[in-house]
Amino acid sequence: MTAHATSGRGGLADVPVLDVDGLLDDPETRIMVCCGAGGVGKTTTAAALGVRAAERGRRAVVLTIDPARRLAQSMGLTELDNTPRVVPGVGGEAGGELHAMMLDMKRTFDEIVEAHADEERARAILENPFYASLSAGFAGTQEYMAMEKLGQLRARDEWDLIIVDTPPSRSALDFLDAPKRLGSFLDGPFIRVLSGPAKAGGRAGMKFVHLGMAGLSMFTGALNKLLGAGLLRDVQTFVAAMDTMFGGFRTRADATYRLLQAPGTAFLVVAAPERDALREAAYFVERLAADQMPLAGLVLNRMHGSEVGLSAERALAAAENLEDGGIVDHVTGKGDLRGAGRSDVPRSDGAPPEDGSPEAHLTDPSPHAPDDSPTAHHHISSADHAGVPVSDPGDDNSDGAATTLLAAGLLRLHAERMRVLARELRTRDRFAALHPEVPVAEVAALPGDVHDLPGLRAIGARLADQPAGQAG
Amino acid sequence: MVTGKGGTGKTTVAAALALALADEGRRTLLVEVEGRQGIAQLFETQALPYEERKIAVAYGGGEVYALAIDAERALLDYLQMFYKLGSAGRALNKIGAIDFATTVAPGLRDVLLTGKACEAVRRRDRKGRRVYDAVVMDAPPTGRITRFLGVNDEVAGLAKIGPVHNQAQAVMRVLKSAETAVHLVTLLEEMPVQETVDGVAELRSAGLPVGSVVVNMTRPQLLDTAALDTAALDTAAGAAAGTGEVPVGTAEAAEAPLGAGGGARAGLAHALSRVGLGGDRPGGRADRLVEPLLRQGREYAERLALERAQRAEIDELGLPVYELGLLADGGDLAGLYALSADLRDQGVLK
Ligand SMILES: Nc1ncnc2c1ncn2[C@@H]1O[C@H](COP(=O)(O)OP(=O)(O)OP(=O)(O)O)[C@@H](O)[C@H]1O
Ligand SMILES: Nc1ncnc2c1ncn2[C@@H]1O[C@H](COP(=O)(O)OP(=O)(O)OP(=O)(O)O)[C@@H](O)[C@H]1O
Ligand SMILES: [Mg+2]
Ligand SMILES: [Mg+2]
Numbered sequence: 136m137t138a139h140a141t142s143g144r145g146g147l148a149d150v151p152v153l154d155v156d157g158l159l160d161d162p163e164t165r166i167m168v169c170c171g172a173g174g175v176g177k178t179t180t181a182a183a184l185g186v187r188a189a190e191r192g193r194r195a196v197v198l199t200i201d202p203a204r205r206l207a208q209s210m211g212l213t214e215l216d217n218t219p220r221v222v223p224g225v226g227g228e229a230g231g232e233l234h235a236m237m238l239d240m241k242r243t244f245d246e247i248v249e250a251h252a253d254e255e256r257a258r259a260i261l262e263n264p265f266y267a268s269l270s271a272g273f274a275g276t277q278e279y280m281a282m283e284k285l286g287q288l289r290a291r292d293e294w295d296l297i298i299v300d301t302p303p304s305r306s307a308l309d310f311l312d313a314p315k316r317l318g319s320f321l322d323g324p325f326i327r328v329l330s331g332p333a334k335a336g337g338r339a340g341m342k343f344v345h346l347g348m349a350g351l352s353m354f355t356g357a358l359n360k361l362l363g364a365g366l367l368r369d370v371q372t373f374v375a376a377m378d379t380m381f382g383g384f385r386t387r388a389d390a391t392y393r394l395l396q397a398p399g400t401a402f403l404v405v406a407a408p409e410r411d412a413l414r415e416a417a418y419f420v421e422r423l424a425a426d427q428m429p430l431a432g433l434v435l436n437r438m439h440g441s442e443v444g445l446s447a448e449r450a451l452a453a454a455e456n457l458e459d460g461g462i463v464d465h466v467t468g469k470g471d472l473r474g475a476g477r478s479d480v481p482r483s484d485g486a487p488p489e490d491g492s493p494e495a496h497l498t499d500p501s502p503h504a505p506d507d508s509p510t511a512h513h514h515i516s517s518a519d520h521a522g523v524p525v526s527d528p529g530d531d532n533s534d535g536a537a538t539t540l541l542a543a544g545l546l547r548l549h550a551e552r553m554r555v556l557a558r559e560l561r562t563r564d565r566f567a568a569l570h571p572e573v574p575v576a577e578v579a580a581l582p583g584d585v586h587d588l589p590g591l592r593a594i595g596a597r598l599a600d601q602p603a604g605q606a607g
Numbered sequence: 608m609v610t611g612k613g614g615t616g617k618t619t620v621a622a623a624l625a626l627a628l629a630d631e632g633r634r635t636l637l638v639e640v641e642g643r644q645g646i647a648q649l650f651e652t653q654a655l656p657y658e659e660r661k662i663a664v665a666y667g668g669g670e671v672y673a674l675a676i677d678a679e680r681a682l683l684d685y686l687q688m689f690y691k692l693g694s695a696g697r698a699l700n701k702i703g704a705i706d707f708a709t710t711v712a713p714g715l716r717d718v719l720l721t722g723k724a725c726e727a728v729r730r731r732d733r734k735g736r737r738v739y740d741a742v743v744m745d746a747p748p749t750g751r752i753t754r755f756l757g758v759n760d761e762v763a764g765l766a767k768i769g770p771v772h773n774q775a776q777a778v779m780r781v782l783k784s785a786e787t788a789v790h791l792v793t794l795l796e797e798m799p800v801q802e803t804v805d806g807v808a809e810l811r812s813a814g815l816p817v818g819s820v821v822v823n824m825t826r827p828q829l830l831d832t833a834a835l836d837t838a839a840l841d842t843a844a845g846a847a848a849g850t851g852e853v854p855v856g857t858a859e860a861a862e863a864p865l866g867a868g869g870g871a872r873a874g875l876a877h878a879l880s881r882v883g884l885g886g887d888r889p890g891g892r893a894d895r896l897v898e899p900l901l902r903q904g905r906e907y908a909e910r911l912a913l914e915r916a917q918r919a920e921i922d923e924l925g926l927p928v929y930e931l932g933l934l935a936d937g938g939d940l941a942g943l944y945a946l947s948a949d950l951r952d953q954g955v956l957k
Pocket of ligand 2: 172173174409410411412611612613614615616617618619620645748823824931932933934935939946
């Protein structure tokens with residue numbers, strides 16, 4: 136593993152630091168929920184937290200709602216299914232254990248039906264074509280089932296820490312709305328009507344009287360024509376069969392909702408240090424507060440750092456200097472390189488180049504410049520083989536052209552990294568100014584992808600290892 | 608249809624594509640279906656109503672319209688269209704029927720969303736010309752796309768007769784025709800690429816037409832391969848020294864000009880020193896810069912190797928591949944136009 140990048144928390148003195156190990160070690164922490172915008176690293180963070188928790192002695196289970204197979208893959212399992220499976224090779228020494236599972240909506244729904252209805256009724260429900268389609272998980276079902284599953288895992292009491300990953304995209308907090316949506320739907324008069332005329336009495340029935348029965352029959356008539364009489368009949372049979380269970384759904388969803396609000400829960404908002412991602416993070420933070428959900432902090436994932444004590448401007452100037460005065464590479468290679476690099480060089484005017492400067496805006500996109508084509512690079516390497524002099528560092532005049540180019544390239548690379556870093560810090564500080572109360576943990580980007588246990592351990596270590604500050 | 612893993616740039620690419628397709632006086636419709644107002648954010652305008660409005664003018668005078676489809680409103684539209692419900696429709700809304708239908712009824716929401724898009728595709732003006740030359744949808748992510756697009760098949764099976772059945776079949780005909788193409792946006796990272804590969808397989812087996820792969824946020828190469836080889840070689844030398852293992856390619860490396868790690872380092876220190884970055888003696892400033900600079904170089908090399916492997920996997924899909932560079936300051940409006948020009952230059956119109 137390469138050395139730990141330091142991301143220099145410049146200007147962040149007042150922001151509390153998210154103490155990840157403190158959270159993981161606290162036996163009171165029973166549920167952690169990773170939410171955030173698409174692709175920021177929710178699944179990775181959830182898995183990394185699970186691994187770290189287990190290796191610090193906890194019995195943890197990671198529940199992913201993500202339909203893709205990513206979580207399984209990153210933990211070296213080929214498939215995850217609806218029952219928690221032990222992740223081999225994690226936590227043994229510390230007496231901990233890690234399990235992982237992926238929500239299977241249909242299985243979860245089936246299990247509920249089987250658990251709460253007698254055999255005959257269960258079969259009637261399971262064989263109903265409307266049910267088959269509903270449970271296969273169209274919009275909405277996923278969130279109900281996620282709540283159910285979380286409630287089930289918690290009720291089994293086999294794990295002392297449940298880590299929940301949330302689905303990509305859409306509004307990732309939809310599942311917070313699930314109980315309310317389910318409630319208002321089940322309380323709605325419509326479902327009563329569907330469950331049979333006998334049920335249309337009472338309060339719900341009264342509303343219909345106001346609407347006029349004409350409107351209602353017109354609607355059922357319309358639905359019948361629209362969907363075909365068969366489907367509406369299926370729906371009615373289904374609702375009738377499910378009727379007794381619906382109440383249970385709601386009770387359990389409400390209970391899970393309250394569980395999420397309880398002090399044993401910790402929400403982590405994951406974000407990338409980019410403008411849009413942090414804007415969404417701010418939305419999550421506000422939404423969680425509005426729902427009185429306990430926010431533990433923000434994970435700023437994939438931050439960059441550098442151990443090279445050199446500013447972007449100096450690095451660039453030095454690179455240009457090397458290229459201009461450097462030993463001539465007789466092939467076009469040198470020009471190519473400069474062309475590719477220069478596209479994102481703000482012309483220096485003495486002022487510290489801000490990334491927000493107009494030039495920075497114009498920097499890209501030029502990845503398709505011909506200089507960037509493999510052939511151009513091929514030129515360079517064949518030039519090397521064609522006999523660039525062997526460098527003799529002892530001799531003042533014989534740095535090879537290749538060394539000069541390498542030095543210039545490394546400097547350009549560094550300048551680029553410094554610009555990224557500066558932009559990330561600015562974005563982070565903007566968020567911190569908006570939400571100074573939110574504890575932050577920064578996670579440096581790994582050079583490669585995270586796809587195995589060592590990778591997850593590295594992320595876990597980075598999560599926990601924050602520069603000293605006010606522990607949050 | 609533009610899909611992809613979360614955060615890879617679906618919305619951005621869909622918008623750029625709508626702009627590119629609106630080339631030379633054509634008119635396109637950009638549609639979003641997830642109720643997140645991503646298009647409005649991107650074009651820096653107010654939230655879009657459920658109404659097609661002009662949102663941008665493309666190079667050459669073409670127009671991009673935008674629509675945020677709202678399932679509830681779309682259902683009312685349908686009821687209206689088929690049954691002239693009038694105010695009864697609003698009443699239904701009140702008793703939760705519409706809520707029911709769009710939230711829980713099987714896939715009805717997705718049916719309405721795809722149905723509305725197909726309606727726009729087929730719409731013609733009085734002279735019988737298509738109103739839109741192209742409709743671009745910022746679709747749900749890869750994990751849900753096949754189910755989303757296939758929902759009409761399912762519904763056609765459930766509602767065996769009636770207008771919904773017919774409607775579902777008509778939509779499916781459009782979606783499976785050569786008029787439709789599903790484009791997958793990815794980054795050059797393992798998981799997005801994996802998802803793309805899986806997504807393509809799923810779409811293909813569902814009989815849905817796959818268009819292309821759009822590799823987004825690619826970065827220009829900052830170090831040439833020769834230099835990278837050297838940087839990598841240095842890693843190899845370092846690793847070999849540390850573990851006693853002999854990495855592949857060491858023998859060849861030893862003959863390369865900068866083979867000896869120490870020699871390369873001194874050479875680099877010397878070069879840095881020459882351009883005023885301190886002394887190149889061991890322990891001098893230039894000398895101290897070398898190691899961390901090389902480490903960054905190695906990380907970069909690792910990244911590039913990974914990207915190359917991902918590219919190879921994408922190529923294996925046998926689909927057209929477009930590449931969009933990483934905009935320096937995120938996707939703003941100017942950047943969006945640049946991306947659309949890039950798509951056009953790469954022949955997306957063909
Ligand atoms: N700190 C990191 N360093 C390097 N790569 C990372 C890091 N964190 C995440 N990644 C990579 O970023 C990609 C996205 O991560 P991940 O799948 O966890 O995101 P997500 O938020 O769950 O996405 P989605 O919204 O699609 O579910 C993956 O390829 C992962 O390997
Ligand atoms: N080529 C690019 N260069 C730089 N930034 C980009 C580029 N493409 C997209 N982005 C930025 O990346 C972020 C994600 O893009 P976008 O919102 O289009 O992704 P998405 O796939 O629609 O995300 P979601 O899954 O959340 O809907 C945005 O901040 C966007 O501005
Ligand atoms: Mg995920
Ligand atoms: Mg989007």
